[in-house]
Amino acid sequence: DIEDIEDEDEDPLIDLTADGDVDLLRDDPADDEVDPTPLLNFSKLWIPKISSAFCPCKKLLLSSLGPTSQTQSQTLGIYSYYQDFNGRPSYYGPTNTHSSNRLYFSNMYNFWILGDKLGSNVGFIYNANPGDCPYMIADGWQYFDGQTKMWYFDRTLVLRCVPS
Numbered sequence: 758d759i760e761d762i763e764d765e766d767e768d769p770l771i772d773l774t775a776d777g778d779v780d781l782l783r784d785d786p787a788d789d790e791v792d793p794t795p796l797l798n799f800s801k802l803w804i805p806k807i808s809s810a811f812c813p814c815k816k817l818l819l820s821s822l823g824p825t826s827q828t829q830s831q832t833l834g835i836y837s838y839y840q841d842f843n844g845r846p847s848y849y850g851p852t853n854t855h856s857s858n859r860l861y862f863s864n865m866y867n868f869w870i871l872g873d874k875l876g877s878n879v880g881f882i883y884n885a886n887p888g889d890c891p892y893m894i895a896d897g898w899q900y901f902d903g904q905t906k907m908w909y910f911d912r913t914l915v916l917r918c919v920p921s
Contacts, residue, residue, distance in 0.1 A: 812846045812890035814918035817860070819851070819871070819882070823913035825900040832871055832881045832900075835919065836860055842875055845889060860891060860916075869894070882914070892918045 815838040826833065834851025839859065841847070847861035859875040860882075862868070869891045872880035881901050886894045898914040901907075 812892070814890070814892055816919040816921060817848055817850075817892050817916055818919050819860075819914075819916050821900075821911055821914040823911040824902075824909065825882070825911040825914045828902050829881050829900045832858055839875070847875055848891075862887070862891075883908070892916050 817836040819833050819836060821833060836848035836850030839847045839849040842861045843864045845862040847859055849857045849859055858871055858873055860871045861875055863870050865878060867887050869884045870880040871882035882898060884894050884898045886897050888894045899908045899910050902909060
């Protein structure tokens with residue numbers, strides 16, 4: 758009957774502690790087997806400040822097997838980290854030519870552009886994706902054709918990290 762169930766000391770639904778006390782939060786922490794001190798003190802937890810872009814790759818390869826390789830061949834090759842610009846990394850290259858281009862993020866247009874000067878609004882290659890790291894943008898790179906004065910997608914135009 759009901760009185761017999763309430764009197765049993767072995768009922769696991771009622772007896773939550775070793776001494777039969779149902780209250781888990783006791784007044785005296787010394788009675789508890791678990792240290793009441795928190796494992797993490799969030800007021801002192803260090804959280805690193807990360808800039809708007811964290812792009813660890815310092816060398817990039819811009820390559821194409823398509824029309825960019827004929828129309829903008831001077832832009833293809835290895836690019837190296839240059840400096841932060843507009844809160845994101847910028848790169849210079851290709852390193853196999855006497856003059857170099859700059860790949861950077863344009864705040865004015867909110868996209869990645871490759872041109873002959875850092876901050877210029879004229880370019881040879883661009884991507885409308887405003888991603889933080891240009892080499893993490895999977896597709897969508899376009900090249901400028903100087904003869905037609907038009908921008909074209911090149912599905913083989915890719916920018917990838919070169920592991921150091």
